[in-house]
Amino acid sequence: MKASSVVEATCEAIFELVMCMDGTRFEWDSSFQYGSLVEEVDGHTAILYHRLQLGWLSTLLWPRDLCYERYWRRNDDGSYVVLFRSMEHPNCSAQPGFVRAHIESGGFKISPLKSRDGRTRTEVEHLLQIDLKGWGVGYFPSFQQLCLIQMLNSVAGLREWFAQADETHTVPNMPVMMSISSGSVSSKMGGESHDNFNQSISLDEESDEYEDCLTLEPEEMMDSVDAENVMKQPDEDPLDQLDLSSFSGNLRHDDRDNIRDCWRMLDGNNFKVRSKTFCYDKTKVPAGKPFMKLVAIDWFKDVKRMDHVARRQGCAVQAASEKGLFTLVVNVQVPGSTHYSMVFYFVSKPLVSGSLLQRFVDGDDEFRNSRFKLILSVPKGSWKVRLIVGSTRCLLGKAVDCTYIHGPKYLEIDIDIGSSTVANGVLGLVFGVISTLVVDMAFLIQANTYEELPERLIGAARVSWLEHSSAIVPQLEPNTSTE
Template sequence: MSKVVHQGWLVRFGRRKIGRSFIRLRYFVLESRLLAYYKRQPKDNMLPSKTLVIDGNCRVEDRGLKTHHGHMVYVLCVYNKKDKHHQITMGAYTIQDAMTWKEKIELVIDQQQDSLTAKHRKAFASCDFDMDNVGNMSFSDHESPPEDEEVNQPTLLRRTTIGNGLVSRMVIGPPDSLHDWTKEHDFGLSNQNDASQVYSRKHWRLVRCQNGLRIFEELLEVDYLRRSYTRAMKAVGVVDAKCEAIFGLVMSMDGTRFEWDCSFHYGSLVEEVDGHTAILYHRLQLDWLPMLVWPRDLCYVRYWRRNDDGSYVVLFQSREHPNCGPQPGFVRAHIESGGFKISPLKSRNGRPRTQVQHLMQIDLKGWGINYFPSFQQHCLLQMLNSVAGLREYFAQTDDINAVPRIPVMLNMTTDSVSLKKDHKPQEGDSLTTSLDQARADNRTSVMLDEESDEDDDYQIPEANSDDVSAKAETDAKQTVPEEELEDQIDLSSFSGNLRRDDDDKSRNCWRVPDGKLFKVRSKNFPNDKSKITAGKFLMELVAVDWLKDSKRMDHVARRQGCAAQVASEKGLFCFVVNLQIPGSTHYSMVFYFVTRHLRPGSLLQRFVDGDDDFRNSRFKLIPSVSKGSWIVRQSVGSTPCLLGKAVDSTYIRGAKYLEIDVDIGSSAVANGVLGLVCGVVTTLVVDMAFLVQANTSDELPEQLIGAIRLSHIELSSAVVPDLGNNSSTE
């Protein structure tokens, strides 16, 4: 067996025959002359799903960030330039992983090319011929390297600045209309007569130091400025973190952005132009006289690249888009130029350091707003302070060296964004509904199928994907994949007395939160204690019961007509969690999670069929108070808890269900926290996720069984169940 150069879990990125993209979690192995992937970590003489021979004709193509069901992965394509249809397209969730694989594969290609070059030189030196006849000499095609072999320039096409275009773009650098302010020092080489560069040459002066940042203002060498022209401002600060980690946060448009960017309301993806360019919609959270000034939103193009020195550049500029028209109740601001430059610095005391520059030149528009310069400056400073937010975010994070996750973004649908002439704003007319629906769609979408054999040997090159006809694309959007259809569960048959409502403002209800709100153990947890955001749930929450009685309620799953019994009649398996709350009146919050079957040999199957000692050592709860007072947040916390070790838990195994009765009153500490929570329960929004703790490398990464969000629960809404005479115990 050849020496293994690099190996690890990645995703395989490809397209189905009908044109839809898909990704699969696969284990990739790079050897000295071979790249292969497997459905699981290879053992003994396991055969790979697909292989690619690595030689001097191979190339590694950077395809940037690609979106699949809202998930974004960094995609690389390895192919042989003699046969570009024979390729492997692979993706990583982190830029650092992608860069490591790219470097390792290029190293193997270089070694093969050097070996080929040495072989031809040796063959040439061993030839004994008359130099006088050299002009009449010729070599056969198979004895000489191909014309495009590039023996003398083995790395010309492979070693390129990422996003700088020799491979992934037809032009060098960002789109022509996008001003790259990070190259202003090269102004002397630009076209001085270009009207579009009238204000390109910028000189800066320090105007203030604020929150540990230096704030600069643009100085212009002009005699007159129109009133509508806004000066550019930039903030410069140092963040104790790696460039990749900061870049991951800057690119994010999900919930993590609220933790460092105080000017962010929400954002979504309008169109993915290519792996380095995208059109985004962004709403600003500006607090300057909100009762009088309308909120602002943006539609802009975002371009990014990674330079050869390890720095990252992210550029912004406003752009009109047919699917992102003006929104009712918002004023569309205009970004003249903006973005981030993230540059590595020398580490200090073993901690990575990075300089972050954030520039914004924005016209906030609006009638008469130019007569209030304080508004413009206040809003600009609020946006620039995000650099300080980044610094504090990493200063308060223990996992500084953790590799960042490529962010998740939500697609903006045309119907929810476009403003038509005959459209009349109605109550609740907002993007919030469409975004919530997108989140729900993302939760139910099939992203990773470790057991699927479909399309293992079929891939359409990305460059040729545009050849798919419009009809095929339309049919693909209307066609539900077979595996998704089989996994769908009819929710109309299940019911509980606590209603489900996906509206954030609703009370006394439940909903399913996004799994990405919770962090679970990663594949490398035994080595570096790193955690990742949770992905798709193993089971689906179908019903919730809110019960009360004068006695503690045990074994509620045997009630006729409950969700567990309905699931059993349908041949489904139900996982029941019964949280028992003691008091003068006993309450039970019962959650019903359903799946079609338990995968044999999986951690969940071993938990269901295991003994109580194993269950107590593995059943875990991740709590979180999304809305509530500070003292309640601190008391509940968000630290994962092994329920079997913290409180008394009883496990009841039925033919088609497992019920876990969790007696919260059995712990004095839990009882104290519960007493505090019950007094203000109507003001709380609480998230809970349940999972089986993974300890070994074969079990990792962890996966959530399911999660629930309870909103403003009313004690009076609980109902008395019909449990029979012997179904309750003191």
């Protein structure tokens, strides 16, 4: 079930209140009795213990409690997503006198709206699928639904809480939650988790508004806009005439809609990038046509991580080199009991000296790590995955370990998703259920100065309902990397 409401408060204030598990929660959540922290997994994920105050036939039915994983993220548009999923934990065993309910899926989505009459407005959506367990669910058919409605009414509670708050009222800080030990509840306060959580918020706020960009005076910028517009894309691009059949990739290319287990090229307009005037006004524009051409995608699997895949005989890199083209290879490595790699091959004409791409290819790892960016979105798939991913953009070199291999007429970037808990949580979730998703991915080199703007995509692709079974084990030559 789902409940939604418009709340006159900022996304940040609502998010902080939703995350609280202290006494302030009694003021807006009528189903809350007690909450505590079991484990802080990382800055975005925590395991919580939660007792429900359902108040329905309390003399006949045992009270319910929960042990669940809570994951949160902040999207580039300022919205927040908070997701819940029940789980077992050794330090959160069944409590005497309680029935352990089970959250199948649920969470909050907190999205900014346009202000009205000068008042900040935010839409809050609360989705919840829960099994309250116990014999009462079967004997009292209305028990499950009435309790669920009571829990979803917290959305109305949020609206009323902020409506009653005067202008001097401040939202409490991020919660200091009590820890829980195996089999019993402790009253010891977990102050360390509070500090870590506040720290994690600042680390997550890496939207473009907070990234470095050399700022020019408006007069300087406007005077040179016309001259800089010569960077517009040509009407005809020799890369458009490339015959993709000469490039091998085991994942099928199909530009038709609703075709499974394949990839297609995107024109880039569904991604937004920094405009020419971004350093002045922070505006973004549709990306438009990429400056490199995606010619093939490989979908690999193996019992170990697959590094330097460009050395494989017969791959797209060698075909491009024979045509005098440069190739950028992006190898997205997903760890697990079976390791997977999704490998993108982008080609271009020989590098232009002094261009951003040339400086990226020939630069050092520090420069590359500070510029290589991924934009990820899920246009089709389960609501849970779409809420988690949103429109994710990430400087990959700052989030995960990237290895750069510079060979003859190519640069390969091996992206180890498993090196970051947060990245592995987001991208690992996507790849784990990728057969049920349509995933859009774009790569670019971030522009930080006025001369480098506007940004252009390296390339973009849509991968539709990819099957794990279609991945193959690559035959890799002995590693002879130069970097």
